[in-house]
Structures are given as C-alpha cells and as structure tokens.
Amino acid sequence: MGLQENDSRAVLVAEGITHRFDPKEPPIMDGIGFIVNENERIAITGPSGAGKSTLLHIMSGLKNPTQGRVMVDQYWLNRMSDEKLSQYRNQKIGFVYQSDSLLRDFNALENISLPLIIRGERAEIARRHAVHVMSGLNMQTLAQRMPNQLSGGERQRIAIARALITQPVILFADEPTGNLDAANTERVMDTLLAAQKIHPMACVIATHDQSILKYFDRVIDVCTLNGVRN
Numbered sequence: 001m002g003l004q005e006n007d008s009r010a011v012l013v014a015e016g017i018t019h020r021f022d023p024k025e026p027p028i029m030d031g032i033g034f035i036v037n038e039n040e041r042i043a044i045t046g047p048s049g050a051g052k053s054t055l056l057h058i059m060s061g062l063k064n065p066t067q068g069r070v071m072v073d074q075y076w077l078n079r080m081s082d083e084k085l086s087q088y089r090n091q092k093i094g095f096v097y098q099s100d101s102l103l104r105d106f107n108a109l110e111n112i113s114l115p116l117i118i119r120g121e122r123a124e125i126a127r128r129h130a131v132h133v134m135s136g137l138n139m140q141t142l143a144q145r146m147p148n149q150l151s152g153g154e155r156q157r158i159a160i161a162r163a164l165i166t167q168p169v170i171l172f173a174d175e176p177t178g179n180l181d182a183a184n185t186e187r188v189m190d191t192l193l194a195a196q197k198i199h200p201m202a203c204v205i206a207t208h209d210q211s212i213l214k215y216f217d218r219v220i221d222v223c224t225l226n227g228v229r230n
C-alpha cells in the first residue's frame with residue numbers, strides 16, 4: 001500500500017488530497033498528505049475558510065475528495081461502496097459536530113445508545129453500554145435529560161460519549177468548544193481525555209481556540225499541509 005515501515009502505527013493515512021467545490025476555481029486544498037498515529041491527539045488550526053472542516057469531512061469519509069485517497073485502519077475509504085462505507089464509519093470513526101447533532105426527541109442516554117442500535121445491537125444491550133459510558137465519563141445525572149434541557153457544553157459531552165460508544169479507532173471533532181465559555185471548554189476537553197483513557201483512540205480536532213492547544217500532541221495549520229506528500 002505504499003506505506004513506510006515507520007508508519008506501522010498509523011490509523012489514518014491521507015494521500016494527495018485535493019478538493020475543488022467549483023471546477024472553475026482553484027482547489028481549496030491541493031495535494032495534502034497526512035498521517036495520524038494510534039492514540040495521537042492532533043489539532044488542525046488555520047484561518048476561517050482555510051478548509052479545516054472540509055479536511056475533517058474528507059478524512060472521516062463524509063465527503064469524497066476530488067483527488068486523493070484516505071485509509072483508516074488498513075482500508076482505503078474510496079474503494080468501498082456507500083453501504084460498506086457507512087458501516088465502516090459506524091465501526092471505526094467517531095464524529096462530533098460543532099453544534100447540536102443530538103436528536104431532540106430522544107434523551108441523552110438514548111442518543112448515546114443510537115450508534116449501537118443502528119449497528120443492529122439489541123436496545124437493552126445498547127442501553128447498558130450507554131449507561132456504562134456515561135458513568136465512565138461521570139455524566140450519569142444527565143441520562144434522562146432531553147437535549148433542550150442540556151447546556152451547550154453538556155450537549156457536546158453527550159456527543160463525545162455517543163461517538164465513543166462504538167469504540168472507534170479515530171474520533172474527529174469540528175470546533176467542539178466553539179460556542180463555549182472557558183469553564184465548559186475545559187469540561188469538554190477533560191471529557192475527551194477521559195474518553196481516550198476509557199477507550200484508546202486517536203483524536204483529530206479542528207479548532208480556532210488557542211486555549212485548548214495545550215491538550216494536543218501535534219498542532220497543525222491546515223495551510224501548511226498543502227503540497228505535502230507521503
């Protein structure tokens with residue numbers, strides 16, 4: 001697969017990622033190469049419009065790049081049918097969106113258990129896992145709350161728990177602290193660290209928030225990735 005020996009711990013390899021939204025315009029990213037190692041925490045920074053969200057969507061298989069390819073845990077995403085890809089994403093990849101992605105008609109516990117139910121797990125088993133994840137992250141008291149009864153920070157922490165429940169190899173989060181004050185930002189980041197302790201996984205986060213960069217092993221400005229080949 002063209003990997004170097006020292007890439008053996010890679011959980012994600014992106015090669016030659018080029019993306020154009022408009023064929024008449026220059027690409028918004030050009031020839032990006034990127035490797036994420038097991039359990040690594042990476043922050044993707046860069047100015048607004050630089051392509052952080054787009055890169056996260058491409059790396060997590062939510063969007064196909066115009067050119068290039070992405071491998072997650074040994075499989076190239078571009079080789080999969082849509083059905084296989086969505087199954088694979090459910091198993092291997094967690095994604096936390098910037099703002100509310102919880103289903104408003106379900107309580108916190110039900111929201112967390114949903115990815116397992118989608119995977120075909122029995123409701124009772126999914127519920128038991130969700131209870132376990134919630135107590136591991138010390139958020140049992142939020143279990144019965146509906147999304148509109150949770151603060152923004154609490155909703156983000158529930159979204160992290162929901163991403164964790166499938167035990168992904170990599171978790172992406174797009175500005176997970178974007179709308180939060182300092183205290184809640186810290187709580188969300190602590191939840192992420194706790195999640196990684198419960199289940200080792202790599203984390204790749206797009207952020208503007210300078211205050212959270214201390215939590216990461218690597219901080220990468222998306223603009224510096226253009227033209228980097230593996």
Ligand SMILES: Nc1ncnc2c1ncn2[C@@H]1O[C@H](COP(=O)(O)OP(=O)(O)OP(=O)(O)O)[C@@H](O)[C@H]1O
Nearest residue numbers: 021022028046047048049050051052053054055208
């Ligand atoms: N669906 C789309 N169609 C056309 N252009 C798009 C689309 N989505 C994003 N873009 C453009 O691609 C560029 C990168 O957008 P992206 O959302 O990835 O940036 P970002 O770095 O995440 O910005 P922010 O920090 O504001 O979230 C921007 O110029 C944006 O206008």
Ligand SMILES: [Mg+2]
Nearest residue numbers: 052053054206
């Ligand atoms: Mg963005």
